[in-house]
Amino acid sequence: MEFKEAVKIALQSLWANKLRSVLTLLGVVIGVASVIAVVTLVNGANTYVATKFSSYGADVFTVSKMPQFITSAEDYERFQRRKDILFPDYQYIVDNCHRCRGIGAQQATVGKIVRGTESVTDSSIRGYTWQMPSLQNLNIMQGRGFTEADEEHASHVAIIGTDIQDHLFQGIDPIGQDLRVDGGVYTVIGISEKQGSTFGASQDNWVAVPLTTYQKSYGTSKTLTIYIKAGEAGPRLEAAADEVRVLVRSRRHDAPNAPDSFELDTNSTLVGFFGTITAIFGSVAGGLALIALVVGGIVIMNIMLVSVTERTREIGIRKALGAKPNDILMQFLIESATMALVGGAIGVMGGIIVAQIITLVAGFPSTVEVWSVFLGLVMATCTGIFFGVYPARKAAMLDPIVALRAD
Structure with a gap:
C-alpha cells in the first residue's frame, strides 16, 4: 500500500x-x-x-543584606540575622572604591500616594541616591532626574512612574505639581519611561524620592541595596566586584575564612x-x-x-x-x-x-x-x-x- x-x-x-x-x-x-x-x-x-536584568547593564552588580531569591525558610532566617547594610557602608564604598565607575543606593517600602481626592495604594516608595535612575536604566521621558544637590539638601522632589501619572494626573502635566507620599508633600520633577509588567504585576506604580529625604521620613535603620557600575563587563567587572567585596568584608569585620555576611550579585548570577x-x-x-x-x-x-x-x-x-x-x-x-x-x-x-x-x-x-x-x-x-x-x-x-x- x-x-x-x-x-x-x-x-x-x-x-x-x-x-x-x-x-x-x-x-x-x-x-x-x-x-x-x-x-x-x-x-x-x-x-x-x-x-530585564540586562537592562541594568552587564557591568552592574549589587551588594545587599539578602539575596533577591530565597528558596527556604531556614535560609531566610539565616539571612535575617545578618547586619543591615546602612548609609555609612554605602558612603564607605563611594570614598574607597577606585575601580567603581558609578555607585548608588536605594531603599523601598510600600505606601499610599494622594493628590486631591484621588489616591493610589500599594505603591512602591523608593529612596534613591542621585545616580540610581541611570544605574537601573530608568529613562526620564519628561522632566529631570535627581541631582547631588537634591540628595545633599534632602529636597522634597519626586520622580513618578506612569501608573501614578495615569491615575493622579489625567489631562494634566505632572511636572511642578505636588502630591502626598504617605503624608509628605513632594513636587514632581520627572516622569519615568513605561516599564510594563512582570508576571502580571505593574512595574510603573512607584514614586522615587532622594534617599536622604526618604530616610528622614522612614528612618535610617533599615537595610539598603547598593548598585555598583564597573564600566565594563568581564575582567573589569570581576576586579571591581573583588575590590568591593574586600571593602565590605573589612567594613563588616568578616573573619578571613568566614563566608560573606552579605550578598554580592551580578546579572548573570540572577539570570x-x-x-x-x-x-x-x-x-x-x-x-x-x-x-x-x-x-x-x-x-x-x-x-x-x-x-x-x-x-x-x-x-x-x-x-x-x-x-x-x-x-x-x-x-x-x-x-x-x-x-x-x-x-x-x-x-x-x-x-x-x-x-x-x-x-x-x-x-x-x-x-x-x-x-x-x-x-x-x-x-x-x-x-x-x-x-x-x-x-x-x-x-x-x-x-x-x-x-x-x-x-
Missing part, C-alpha cells in the same frame, strides 16, 4: 468515527498542549528576566538562578505531560487493536491479493502515526492558545519557539508509532485463511 493511501485511510477513519477519534486523541492533545504551553511560558519568562528555577518547573511539568502522552498512546493502541478486529476480513483480502506482512505492518503503523500526528497538531495549537491566554490574563510572558512546535509534533508521531507497533504486528501476523472467514 502506498504511503499516501495509508494516510488517507487513517484520516477517513478519524472522520467517520468523530466521537471515538476525539476520545482517542484526547491524551495526545493534552500531552502535546502541556509541552508547548510549558515551553512557551518558560522561554518567555527566561527571555523576559534576562532582558542563571532564575534559569535553574524555570528548568526545574519545566522538568516537573514535562514529566506530567509525558504521562499524558503515555496515556494517550495506550488509548491509541487500544483503538488500533479494535480497528484490527473490525478490519480482519479486509486484512485477509489484502493478503489474498498479494500484500506482504510488512505491507500490512506499515499500513497500520502509518495509520496510528497519522492519528497521533493529528492529535499533536491540535495539541500544538491548543498549547499556544493556552499560553497566550495566560499572558493576556495574568501578564505572564510567553515566547513561541519554532523548535518546540516541531518537538511537539515529533513526540506525538513517535508516540503513535511506538504504541502502534503491537496492533500493527498483530495485523501483519494474521493468517489470511482465518481472516477471510471472519464476519
